[in-house]
Amino acid sequence: MPKKDADVFGLKRAASGLWSARLSIPRDRWQDVGLAYGTKSGIRQEFLKSLQTHDRQEAIRRRGPALDALRSQVNEKLAAIGKPALEGDWKVQSVVEQAVADALSAKEEIEKASTVPVITRDANGQVMEELPATDQEHLKNVATGLAEDVAQGLPDAKGHLYLTTYMETLAGTATPLGPLLDRWELERDRSVSKASRAMDTAAFNHFAGYLAEHDSQRQGGSITDPMKHLRAKGLERLEPRVLGGFTEWLLDSAGLTAKTVGSRVSPLKMFWDWCIRKHIISGPNPWDGATRGLKQQAARQGNGKPKRREFSEDELLALLQTDPDAGKRWAWGQAIRDLMPLALLTGARENELCSLTVDKVVQLSGAELLGIAVLEEDAKTASSIRRVPLHPL
Template sequence: MGMNDMANLTVRHGSYYVRFIVPKDRWRDVGAVLGSSTGLRRDVLKSLRTKDRKTAFKLRDAALEAIRRSLNLKLAEAGLPPLHGDAVPDRMSEDCLLSEALEARRQIASTSDRTDGGDEQMGETDPRRRLIEGMDYFLEDRAEQLEKAGKDPSGYVRRFRETALGEQTPFAIVLDRWMKDRETYASQAAISLDRATLNHFSRYLADVQGLAEPPENLIGFLRAQVIEDVSPMVLGGFAEWLMDKQNLAAKTAGSRVSPLKVMWDFAIRKHILKGPNPWLGATAGLKRKAGKRKSEVRPFTEDELIRLLQADPGEGRKWAWGSAISDMMRLALLTGARQNELATLIVGRIINRDGTEGPLSGFHAQRTNRRSGHVGAVQRE
């Protein structure tokens, strides 16, 4: 069937890469020996140096084994146990289950269900039915491999089959089509806000499910969630969670809900989901609720300003944007400009970037239509 053809493969800039998935209980060990900035490493990418699909398939298994051997050597040098080869194969991970089941779903949907033959023993048959039968044989083989590894295969088989047959809808289906559509007309700033919403929503679902810590890959976690399993009551609690647990203002919480409403509208129009849109009215009453909260508004003290300027943005966090956020906070404190405006500054707005007009440089100020302020120019050496 070819449903597992792309397992452990990814395409970047037209070239094929192999992806070795590190077992979850070894993320910290592998992150340590590879010098990961976050202290964790969940996968290893290696270029196969080919743009040909068939060549990539031939090179995949050997490349995966080479990565495993290289990691085991580094682990041994650090006095850590090796990654055992008899573990559950990478192709049975959550990421691979989802990608393979979605590929099977596409194949089944595009295959004819018109009767084209049959016999007395099996009855009438058609290409789609034969494809599904082939998928079932494929799943039997996977179940056997899981059993040999000491795992219960029932959950894997059920999720794969229900996803492939369209009986459940992972968020990945909606996210992929919606984000692709958004890229055709939305600005990068709007798409960044969409991603902020999706990250918040992923954290919320993890919190509702009782996870001790939010997933490291928030979008990956959200992609694997089944839409039908998220009840309207859970959806309805998102806005309050943003205000109560994330301490967002009512206006900000409302802006985080809006992209989800837009995404659901898109999915309903494309007949991916059935109406009505559960996000209709989700922000009603937020401003009234927020009005009851009395918050003190005062300027920063001198000590507080010094602490903000001297703070280490990476302390206690696992992120790649600490230094950028630190720079943005300094600009915000020095200029009084809003952080969301500073985040949209582009290289073209830098004044005297090449230094031809002297030692000082700055940002071109652009007044907004809002009364709340504008992006001010800042001079720096």
């Protein structure tokens, strides 16, 4: 028999008719949660919290706070054993984000359901053809009904926005990028350095600028906030033909070098890979092969440049003695001037020096010299986490 609507989408109904909130644990976190709660099986798949009502509409209204409470309890247990929180502490913040979150959860349940036809007969043995033929079709009907109930409980404009976003996301035709980027960025924050996150930001800023320029030309209007425009775009509606023009735009319109273009495309490819892993979209990744040929272009661009060499003594003295405000006042002139002796006497990278704060200045054990500490959050690689002594000069 098809699953009942009571068993999916954040709700569960007991035989008595009493509703409960149902927090489903993602499959890849079953073992973490099982360890946190010390279950005999070593896994935990779900949690229930009674909503103290027999009315479905009232259960839907109470579902959100109950799920938040359950998630907070689980996250406290996970934190106690040093494990990351569920959903990366991501919280729904708007009607659109709520709709996307609910639709993606429903979509996951639907995809797990059977596609085998189910024949249902009435009391007279006649086939009930008006009923959904498969579990998946049944769950799609359930998902639509629940979404309509939620929308009815919202003001008209918000209800319409919720239902439209929900149905488009469920159908896989227009999942807004904004909520997905928020979730992806929180996961990235847990696994990569600040320097890598800065590269992500630069990549999506350029991508937002490219889409804003492309859509402005196509629509005949002007887009004043490219990032807001990007976040509202439907993921599935980004045409491969449009994506394919991004590298060309970076080289020609943005004037970036081939090497830098590769660093702008890489975060986009990783984001699309994440969306595929989360079953938000299906493969293949449209960015596969997007950087092909860039290495050859970078090498060709490098052939015409002067070969890198050491500064001469006179050149070093000129750099270190020049007044950054002479002739023209530069906003960052003094800061750049201060970086040069620090770089010369420590060998630290630019981002490591730019993130230097008082608490990262250390007294090295057994030495009179001061040094600077490069912490994990600023290090480019694991081997970059170190203490750098200052030169005696």
